Each structure stands twice: as structure tokens, then as C-alpha cells.
Amino acid sequence: MKLQIENASTQDGRPTTAPSRLPAALLAPLLAVALLGCGSSRGGSEPTRQTTELYTCEMSFTLSGWSAIYKRADGQGRVSCSNGESAEVALRLRGGGLTAGKTEILEGTGKFSGVKGIEEIYGSYAAAGAQGGAVKASEAIAMTKGPVSLALAGTGRGFSLGLDISRFTIRRISD
Numbered sequence: 001m002k003l004q005i006e007n008a009s010t011q012d013g014r015p016t017t018a019p020s021r022l023p024a025a026l027l028a029p030l031l032a033v034a035l036l037g038c039g040s041s042r043g044g045s046e047p048t049r050q051t052t053e054l055y056t057c058e059m060s061f062t063l064s065g066w067s068a069i070y071k072r073a074d075g076q077g078r079v080s081c082s083n084g085e086s087a088e089v090a091l092r093l094r095g096g097g098l099t100a101g102k103t104e105i106l107e108g109t110g111k112f113s114g115v116k117g118i119e120e121i122y123g124s125y126a127a128a129g130a131q132g133g134a135v136k137a138s139e140a141i142a143m144t145k146g147p148v149s150l151a152l153a154g155t156g157r158g159f160s161l162g163l164d165i166s167r168f169t170i171r172r173i174s175d
Helices: 024-037
Strands: 055-081 086-115 123-145 148-172
Touching: 055 148
Parallel strands: none
Antiparallel strands: 055 086, 086 148, 123 148
16 A cells, blocks of 8 residues: 655745645554553553652742851752642751852742652762852752752842852752
8 A cells, every 4th residue: 555645835826834734544543552441451450650740849948048268058848749749847057068058048949850759769869050149139040969959049148159069959858
């Protein structure tokens, strides 16, 4: 069987962007195969749920701390995921480098991507950054922990100057 593709054109001879048409003789068998593949499982058992679905989680947080060669900040937040899971979390930022300053982030936000469940957000993320600011400053940083990525943003008060390499740790606050 030979598949023939018809090219459509407008009245003035220009080609259209319409998709190629399949002959009706091919369309019916393809439709039947597609419908059979969508049928329910037999015997009353439910199909196995795949665990490869990835979710996003969002975090709102506050964080405050200082740095004088060693950077230290602590805070807390709330994480809510697109699969309905949520948790209160404690945050800890530790690092070193050539830094000096004091920072307070009151309305921070974070977005996790590549998450199979909320349990994957806990642990330590690697971050490196350079900053400079006085009075009010906005900061954004991206971090990773294996396949999970975290983008943080926030506006804070204080002053900061320097280059640092940090570890950002998230842990669940016990109920």
C-alpha cells in the first residue's frame, strides 16, 4: 500500500500549512487500535500507577542572618506541592567566602521542580553567588540537589557585600 500525501494550496497558489491527509482506508484501522489501547483493565484490577510523574512545589519563607567571612542565616517556611502535599520547614544557610553583612528576607519565595513527592525537597542544596546591596536589596539564586532544582527569590533589608559558597538545608518541622 502506498501512502499519498496531498498538498493543499490557496486560491492564489500559495501552499497552506494544513496537515497532510491520510486516506480513509488507513484512518479506520488506526482509530480502532487507538481505542483498544484506551480500554479498561479486565478482572476488576486497577492499572498500576506509574511513579514517574513529576510535580512542582512552592515555598514561602523568612530568613535572617549575618556574615563575617562565615555566612550564617536561619529561617522557616511553608512548602505546598502541586500533588496536594504540604509541610512546615526549617531553613539553614551556612557557607564561607569573602563576605561581610547582615540580611533579613521577610517575603521570600522558592520554586522546586523535578519533584516526585515532598520528601525529595528535604536535604542540602549547593549554591554559589556574588552579592552587593544596601538598605533594601533583591536577590535570586538557583540551587540543585540531585535531580531536584530550587529557585529562590526575595527582597530583604540589610547590607551585604562579597562572594560566597553556601549550603542551604531544608528540614521538616515535626508536627
